[in-house]
Amino acid sequence: MSELNGKRIFITGSAAGIGRAIASLALEQGAQVVVSDLDAAAAEATAAELGAAGTASCDVSDEAAVQAAVAEAVGILGGLDVLVNNAGIEVASPLVQQSTESFDRIFAVNVRGPFVATKAAVPHLVESGGNIVNIASIAGLGGSPLLGSYCATKAALIQLTRVTAVELRASGVRVNAVCPGFADTSMVDRLRPDFEGATQVPFGDLVAAKQGRLGTPRDIAEVACFLASDRASWITGSSYVLDGGLTASLV
Numbered sequence: 001m002s003e004l005n006g007k008r009i010f011i012t013g014s015a016a017g018i019g020r021a022i023a024s025l026a027l028e029q030g031a032q033v034v035v036s037d038l039d040a041a042a043a044e045a046t047a048a049e050l051g052a053a054g055t056a057s058c059d060v061s062d063e064a065a066v067q068a069a070v071a072e073a074v075g076i077l078g079g080l081d082v083l084v085n086n087a088g089i090e091v092a093s094p095l096v097q098q099s100t101e102s103f104d105r106i107f108a109v110n111v112r113g114p115f116v117a118t119k120a121a122v123p124h125l126v127e128s129g130g131n132i133v134n135i136a137s138i139a140g141l142g143g144s145p146l147l148g149s150y151c152a153t154k155a156a157l158i159q160l161t162r163v164t165a166v167e168l169r170a171s172g173v174r175v176n177a178v179c180p181g182f183a184d185t186s187m188v189d190r191l192r193p194d195f196e197g198a199t200q201v202p203f204g205d206l207v208a209a210k211q212g213r214l215g216t217p218r219d220i221a222e223v224a225c226f227l228a229s230d231r232a233s234w235i236t237g238s239s240y241v242l243d244g245g246l247t248a249s250l251v
């Protein structure tokens, strides 16, 4: 497969889970990838295992660190064609019981992170005619108990996607989002006990009833890599739902 032949891609939070799957598929499709993560050692290990071009790690909530990581990635890759804003965290808590510090932290990672990474990457993307893929969530489209602040961050990311796409259209930079349902990563492993406690329904039954099965990181990578490719050249400002029909169903 060569859909991403020669594309130079920087992916935040890509040591594990969905970000790692995007890195892996992008490499299979001919891209050059720089892996980045809060956990720099895990990023190094992932980059070595996958055969990535290198690493440029940062905490996405730290603007100076993000600017430095984007500059490092551009140095490794010789430019930038695609930014994937994947890094994100979850908090499982009834909204009114969540501490304000925890609320601020999830916004710093899930919203400020993509914002500052976008600002750092855009001059390079304008130069290359590149694009941005934001990893949002169906939690940005509807409410879920226990995920109030997470839902709000993902709704914000969908809106950032739309506005950035419109503002950057004339410069030739596309911006899109994917909105996955529950996918098989450590994030969902962490959420599982809280959901079971709140609903009194086994998590597997909830997933089977609402979305057929858990998504795989690869399911999400397939669409992220399509959006990053030139095959998606007329697609910008869009948010793609990948959820086995969860949001389509009223019952």
Ligand SMILES: NC(=O)c1ccc[n+]([C@@H]2O[C@H](COP(=O)([O-])OP(=O)(O)OC[C@H]3O[C@@H](n4cnc5c(N)ncnc54)[C@H](O)[C@@H]3O)[C@@H](O)[C@H]2O)c1
Pocket: 012, 013, 014, 015, 016, 017, 018, 019, 036, 037, 038, 039, 058, 059, 060, 061, 086, 087, 088, 089, 109, 135, 136, 137, 138, 179, 180, 181, 182, 183, 184, 185, 186, 187, 188
């Ligand atoms: N797993 C799901 O069901 C699901 C569904 C919808 C959307 N998402 C979104 O997909 C993205 C990836 O989620 P995942 O399930 O792979 O999660 P994960 O927890 O399995 O992996 C997230 C990765 O991001 C890194 N990370 C965390 N905080 C960071 C920070 N501040 N700066 C840089 N890196 C950081 C972690 O170290 C980890 O390697 C997130 O934005 C998440 O909200 C996940």
